[in-house]
Amino acid sequence: EVQLVETGGGLVQPGNSLKLSCATSGFTFSTAWMNWIRQTPGKRLEWLAQIEDKSNNYFISYLESVKGRFTISRDDSKSSVYLQMNNLKEEDTAIYYCTIGDWFAYWGQGTLVTVSS
Amino acid sequence: DIVMTQTPSSQAVSAGEKVTMSCKSSQSLLYSENKKNYLAWYQQKPGQSPKLLISWASTRESGVPDRFIGSGSGTDFTLTISSVQAEDLAVYYCEQYYDTPLTFGSGTKLEIK
Numbered sequence: 001e002v003q004l005v006e007t008g009g010g011l012v013q014p015g016n017s018l019k020l021s022c023a024t025s026g027f028t029f030s031t032a033w034m035n036w037i038r039q040t041p042g043k044r045l046e047w048l049a050q051i052e053d054k055s056n057n058y059f060i061s062y063l064e065s066v067k068g069r070f071t072i073s074r075d076d077s078k079s080s081v082y083l084q085m086n087n088l089k090e091e092d093t094a095i096y097y098c099t100i101g102d103w104f105a106y107w108g109q110g111t112l113v114t115v116s117s
Numbered sequence: 118d119i120v121m122t123q124t125p126s127s128q129a130v131s132a133g134e135k136v137t138m139s140c141k142s143s144q145s146l147l148y149s150e151n152k153k154n155y156l157a158w159y160q161q162k163p164g165q166s167p168k169l170l171i172s173w174a175s176t177r178e179s180g181v182p183d184r185f186i187g188s189g190s191g192t193d194f195t196l197t198i199s200s201v202q203a204e205d206l207a208v209y210y211c212e213q214y215y216d217t218p219l220t221f222g223s224g225t226k227l228e229i230k
Contacts, residue, residue, distance in 0.1 A: 035219070045167070045210055047219040061217040064118075097166065102214035103157040105178065107166035 002026035002106045004098050009111030012088055020083040020111060022098030029079035030054065033101055036072060036083045038094035039110070046094075048072075051081065088115045119143050119213050123222035130201050131230045138225040140194040140211035146174075147191050148215065155215035158187055158196050161224075162207045170209075171196070203229050 008020040020036070033056075036048045049072040052059040060072055071084040081098050095110040120143040130136045146155045154174035159167040169178050171187035174194055186197040198205055208224040 043161075043208060044223060045212075045221040047217075047221070050217060050219070063218045102155075102219065103169065103172045103212065104159070104167070105169045105172075107168070110166060 002100075004100075004106055004108035006096060006098055006108045006111040009096060009113045011114045011116065013117050014089055014115055016088055017084070017086045018088060018113060020085070020096055020098075020113075022081045022083075022108065024079045024081070024098075024100075027100070030076045034072075034074060034081040035099045035101075035104075036070075036081075037097045037099055037104070038092075038113075039097070040091075040094045048096075049083065085113070088113075090115050118218055119146075119216060119220050121211055121213055121220050121222035123209075123211060123225050125225060126223070127226035127228060129228040129230050132201055132203055134201050136198045136201050136227065138196050138209060138227075140189075140196070140222050142192045142194075142213055142215075144215075145191045146194075146213050146215045154190050154194070155213055156187075156189070156194050157212045157214065158185075159210045159212065160205075160207045161210065162204075167210065198227075201227070201229065205229070 003025045005023045012018050031053050033052045035050045038046050048063050050061045051072045069087050074081045093115050097110045122141045124139045156174040158171040161167040170181050175187040184199040188195050206229050208226045210224045211222040
């Protein structure tokens with residue numbers, strides 16, 4: 001059974017940083033392309049970043065609006081993917097999900113990030 | 118970026134009725150080499166994470182009831198629920214995976230009268 005468990009969310013002040021983690025199981029992580037997606041309080045879904053697998057040299061793509069602030073990474077030995085978020089803004093408040101591939105058959109429960117002073 | 122436009126934003130139907138919702142993309146999602154449309158549909162019920170219903174515009178996921186039907190090609194796509202059930206109360210999203218950034222529509226909220 002595929003499992004995705006996102007952790008690391010919380011309340012953070014504007015300008016601060018947060019690192020999200022996603023622990024996975026039930027599939028071959030090392031060959032999977034992994035993503036971070038968020039859902040805003042208004043229920044809008046927004047893809048943020050994707051990291052490909054080793055055979056594709058861990059190629060990374062970002063949504064333009066988070067490029068330079070967010071960094072996606074992975075640890076194949078731990079079957080985990082991460083999202084380092086710096087200089088957080090109030091509009092980054094959302095539920096953050098990790099997902100697999102280009103269309104998303106599996107979703108975790110997400111982790112809530114609230115950016116507020 | 119490919120913009121996904123969903124209409125209507127919400128609609129209310131009675132159980133047993135047929136409902137259709139539209140998703141239009143700002144550029145074609147049909148890849149000429151494999152003749153596939155890079156379009157998925159998701160259902161999100163209140164308090165839950167999204168659930169994949171359909172990929173490749175018309176391929177239903179295992180376990181998804183056959184009342185959910187995806188159709189369309191190129192830039193115009195439709196999700197049809199042939200006979201709405203009370204448990205279909207949800208927001209439905211389309212997503213294009215033709216190119217990054219992967220993008221979603223803003224959703225169609227289905228309410229049951």
